[in-house]
Structures are given as C-alpha cells and as structure tokens.
Amino acid sequence: MKALDKTVLLFELLLGTDMARVNEKIDQIHFSDFYGRVVRVVPTLARTQLLADVVERYHHIDLYGILSIQRALEVEQELVELDRRIRLLPTINPYLADGGERPYEVKTVGQVGVEISAQGMRFDDFVSHQGVLARHRNKVVKLKAFAWYKEAKRGLTEMIDDSKLMLQKIRKAKLTFKSLGFQYVFTSILVVGVVVFLLFFPQSEAYRLGTLNWLPRTIYTGVVYGIAVCYGFLSIAHHHYKTYPFRMASSLRRNVAKQQKLSDTLDEISETFERQLVQATKMPRKITTSIHKVAVIGEQRRHNTSELIDYVYSEKEFYFERHRAFLVLHNIAFAGIVLASVAIVMAQILQLL
C-alpha cells in the first residue's frame, strides 16, 4: 500500500470548450481505485466563465471520504500547488508574470494534462502544443496518447520478463550463512545441555527442591530466563534469515500477477482505445486509470528491483547491510546463552565452596 500513497491525480482541462464539459471532466478527478473517489468539485460553472474561475474554485473543493486527516491535508496541499502552478503558466494564466492582471481570453490552446504525485506535479507536454490549430491538435493529442499507451505496454512487458527472471534467480540462489547456522546449532545443543542439567542432574537437585543458597539460586533462575529469552530471539532471527527469500519471492510473484492482469486489461481495451482516439480530445477514462496504475507499479518496481539485484548479486553484503541491527542483537543473544552456560558452571563452583 505504501506505493499507492503516491497518489497520481490525472485530469484534463479542456480549454475553450463547453464549461459544462470541463465540469464533467473535473468531476472525473479521482485517486487510485484503492481510495475510491475522494475529491469532488461542485459543478456550477456557467458556459462562459473564465479559466480564472475554474482556478478559483480549487479553493472550494469539497473533500470527503478521505482515509485520514493527514491524507486530506496532503490533498489540500497538492491542490494549492496545482493552483500555484497554473498561475505560473503564462499561456493559460489569467494573471501576468509581472503581477498585472488581465482577463483571460478563452481560446483553443489544446489539452492540458496535469499529474500530481507525492514527488510534486508536472504538466504534460500537451501544453507545449498550445500554438497548434484545433484540427492539428487532434492529431497531436492522438499521437501523444498513443505513444503513451505503447510505452506503458512495453514497460509492462519488460517488467513481467524481468520479474520472472528475478524469480528464477531467487529460486536458484543458495543461502549459506555458515557462521549463523553454526551459532544456532551450537546454542541449541548448549540449551538442551543446560535444561537437562537443571531438570535431571543430581547436582541441581538442591535448586529444584529450593534448598540452595540465595546466590547460586538467583544465578540459576537468571540462567533459566536468560536462556529462554536469548534462545527465543535466536530462533526467530534464524528463521527470519532462512525464510527471507521466500517472502521476497512472494511479494515479487504478487507483483507479477498484478502486472499480468494489467497487461491483459491494456490488451483488451487497446482496440476500443484506438477507435476512441479518433475523437482525440477524449482520452478514455479506462486508459487513464490503467496508465495511472502502470505509473504506480513502475514506482514499486524501481524500488523492488534495486533490492532484488542487491539480493541476487551480493547476497551476503545485502543481508549484512540490511539486517545490521538484527545481526548485532543476534550476536548479543548468542553471547547471552554462552554467558548463561558459564554462569551455571560458576554457580556450581559457588555451591561447592
């Protein structure tokens, strides 16, 4: 879910067209499907209103269904930022760069794609086509959107191939942490020895019957708890290292399944998409959603892939870097068990004295 926090907000501002249509488009603003629809703009603009009004209305956005207050604040910040960016863009800015104001003239300048993510916001290249005529604009938008789709599709195919390759590599990778394995086996034997000694040996009978002196008795009890806690931790740590590839492969498999599904969806809608592109100004909602998902998965993949490459090509370094703190605790637990065993011997000596 972490990557999905980088919510991508895609919408279109169709300038110079029917404002009711603009409202309709603004109404389509949505976040990821996981959050559902969280933003709504009250659609009251009249046909002839200026872009300035559209901009102004970002202050009156009605937010509901937000998962948390923190998220609401983030969305609000994003919208304020959007407002600021629009003001900075001279071609559609009702306010001039020198601070002077003039009413914005409604003209056909093309299509503006705005993408907001956790990293910030960027305007799509459509903006640079502001000079083209309406009839050319259709062609430009069509080409642009089609290239976008092709890129997404190619990216997805690559992702799936890469993931499958990585899965193979994980499966083939052999993890051998001889020192950790040795520690675990050694401590297991030590613990069994100490437990057998405490429970069954005649030398510790006085402790079991409660007739032992207070110092050795305290040491014995400390040893019991110390060993239990240290060995419990060692056991968890050892299991954690052993099963780490499984968990990593599992998350990778999940991603592959997700990517495969998305790829199928893109294939499925490609035909209708191309047909719809003839109408150029209308980008089908389905494809926007899909491209949004591609962006999110791409983000996840960038993160996962670097981790996987580290894992596959430098296993030990990767483990030691990633689990540094855990390894320190592991060694402390190991030392704890060894110390406890020594303490038992000391308690024996004390008893003899």
Next chain:
Amino acid sequence: MFDLFRLDVLLALFVIVVIIRSAFWNQRRIGVQFLTFLICLGLVGAPLLFNLGGVLDLIVAQLDAFGVVWFWNQVPEAYRTIQLTPLWLLLFTVVVTWILYLIVRLFALLFGGKERRKYKKNPHYATVHHPLLGILFGALRAVVLAYLVLLFVRFTLPLTQLDLSGDFVYQFYLQIDVVGDLISDAAAGMPFPVFGG
C-alpha cells in the same frame, strides 16, 4: 519452589516464538506437513492408547524377542519406576510418529513430483506470503506443541521434583487433560517394572 521460576512465563515465551516463526513462513506446504504429522500422531497414538486390536500387548510381548528388555535393564533403576512408565510410552509414541511421518514424506517425494517443476509451470504456485494466516496457523501449532510440552512436563515431574502447585497454566492443564490420563492408564497396564526387576 523455584523462587522466581514460573512455567507459565516460559510457556508464554514458547508460544510467542512459535507464532512469530510461523508468521514468517506459512506456505501451504508447511501447513500440509504439520497436518501430516498430526495425522501420524493420531495413527500411532490411538492404537497404543486404546490398545486397539491388542497392539500394545503385542508390542510388549515382542520386546524380549528383539532384545529390548536387555537394553531396558541397562537403564539405571531410578529411571525404570512405574511412575515414569507413561513418559517412556509418550517418548515411544513420539519417536514412532516421527518415523511414520518421515516415511510418509519420503513417499510424497517419490510420487508427489518436485516443487520446482510446479513452480516452473506456474510461478504463483502456492507461495504467497500471508502473515495473518501464518499467525493464525502458528497459534494452532503453538497450542498443539504446548500441549505436548505440558504432557512431557507432567510425566517428568517425578524425576525433576518440581513444585508446580502455584502454576496457573499447569493446574488448568491438569483439569482438562484427557490424553495424559489415557497414557497413564495405558502405561499402568504395561509390564515395564517387571523388566526392571
């Protein structure tokens, strides 16, 4: 009379460790293995405890023929008391269960096909990590294992001389333990002390 020593605390720690370990590693394969072990335990334990078909008598009758009695007589007399017979029966059951379990696993390896081949066919084969399911399954595993540990504690008490009268979990366990009583009853009918004589 261990001043600060409590079996409750140790058992709680044991349960927590088992649950956390299970949360890390909860493939379907692991679950199937555990269930196989439980079924083997039932298959071995039930005939022994209820002496189904006189199987326990048959085993005891054959002990001498296999030289077990000679080995038994080598064990120090202090460990051959009638009080400890249930412990030996429990250990015997667990060991035989393990052997049966290993045989079943070997057969599964022979006829079940290799996991790797299944992965090759379908990369999503049965290997999705669900921590929550792992925790739930770990709880089941922890209960079963804790029960086995308590059985072991119950039958080793004569040896260890521990005083567990103030132990909440152990006292509660004694009230609900059925299997332990069955093992004690089965052991009472066994002629082990005779061998010791």
